[in-house]
Amino acid sequence: MSLKIGIPRSLLYYYYYPLWRVFFEELGAEVVLSSHSAKGILAEGLKNAVDEVCLPVKMFYGHVLDLSGKADMIFLPRIVSVHKREYICPKFLGLPDMIRCLKNLPPLIEVDINLYKNNKDFFSAVTNIGNIFTKNRLEIWQACLKALKVQKKYFKLMQMGLMPSEALAIIEGRVEDKALPEGDELLIVLIGHPYNIYDPYISMDIISRLRSMGAVVATAEHVSEKIIKSNAARLPKKLFWTLGSRMIGAAFHYLEQPDVSGMVHVAAFGCGPDSMTGEIIERYARRAGMPFLSLTLDEHTGEAGILTRLEAFLDMVRWRKAACGY
Numbered sequence: 001m002s003l004k005i006g007i008p009r010s011l012l013y014y015y016y017y018p019l020w021r022v023f024f025e026e027l028g029a030e031v032v033l034s035s036h037s038a039k040g041i042l043a044e045g046l047k048n049a050v051d052e053v054c055l056p057v058k059m060f061y062g063h064v065l066d067l068s069g070k071a072d073m074i075f076l077p078r079i080v081s082v083h084k085r086e087y088i089c090p091k092f093l094g095l096p097d098m099i100r101c102l103k104n105l106p107p108l109i110e111v112d113i114n115l116y117k118n119n120k121d122f123f124s125a126v127t128n129i130g131n132i133f134t135k136n137r138l139e140i141w142q143a144c145l146k147a148l149k150v151q152k153k154y155f156k157l158m159q160m161g162l163m164p165s166e167a168l169a170i171i172e173g174r175v176e177d178k179a180l181p182e183g184d185e186l187l188i189v190l191i192g193h194p195y196n197i198y199d200p201y202i203s204m205d206i207i208s209r210l211r212s213m214g215a216v217v218a219t220a221e222h223v224s225e226k227i228i229k230s231n232a233a234r235l236p237k238k239l240f241w242t243l244g245s246r247m248i249g250a251a252f253h254y255l256e257q258p259d260v261s262g263m264v265h266v267a268a269f270g271c272g273p274d275s276m277t278g279e280i281i282e283r284y285a286r287r288a289g290m291p292f293l294s295l296t297l298d299e300h301t302g303e304a305g306i307l308t309r310l311e312a313f314l315d316m317v318r319w320r321k322a323a324c325g326y
């Protein structure tokens with residue numbers, strides 16, 4: 001019987017799930033995902049997480065607990081860096097230590113993923129994980145190469161304008177192809193950490209809501225790495241957080257696109273990086289004359305309040321467009 005590997009549907013799931021799913025499956029494991037984010041999952045997270053952490057980390061706790069009883073092992077790498085000379089938020093470093101304190105969990109697969117110096121460490125991490133299933137290095141490498149290929153396709157689909165769930169549906173063969181969503185030519189840029197804007201529960205389904213109001217939604221994942229990097233480099237000092245830097249690079253790029261009608265920034269309450277990147281993006285947006293809405297989410301945020309603000313923002317953007325033509 002194959003080993004069931006649990007992957008929490010949270011945090012970097014939105015970036016790297018295809019990679020790890022293919023890797024584990026190629027090595028003969030069965031991948032089990034936690035349920036979709038919901039009130040009960042967050043409630044468990046809130047009950048068990050330390051007070052100081054941000055909303056997405058509290059949600060992550062809930063997802064890990066949801067896997068208890070469903071998986072033989074839970075995949076919980078200690079992610080230090082996913083790009084050369086950049087770091088990921090320090091909260092990710094502490095995740096395995098925080099989660100290890102929870103009771104009645106299956107064993108955790110903990111490996112360090114640190115690409116700060118070079119990619120070599122990634123391959124040694126992958127080998128360590130693969131050793132759980134086989135001692136055959138060739139098999140591990142083949143699984144890794146196949147996984148990287150699928151991951152590349154996933155990123156490419158997102159760069160074509162799809163959201164992670166839509167790109168994943170194509171990768172998994174659940175839909176043949178997907179036409180890019182159309183709106184009434186109101187292009188709204190949504191900037192925020194992927195685990196906030198793409199988690200429908202955390203974001204209160206902001207993408208679907210904007211679309212249902214007639215907007216086409218663009219995000220940082222729709223922009224190529226090259227464009228993001230060159231725009232992020234316009235800051236006087238390089239930001240060393242990968243995700244923050246991505247958000248800034250994408251925002252700077254969109255601020256120069258004439259077809260963009262407005263920008264919405266989503267931040268998590270209690271997030272240090274968000275408070276800084278949000279401030280920088282807002283200053284540049286105001287300077288560029290771009291309509292800008294800042295939303296901060298926490299576990300107490302009311303859905304009605306968010307909806308009202310979004311509707312008012314879109315009304316304002318439409319009036320502006322009708323009056324000024326941009």
Ligand code: SF4
Nearest residue numbers: 054089091268271273
């Ligand atoms: S970047 Fe912010 S939202 Fe993300 S894990 Fe760190 S503190 Fe939480």
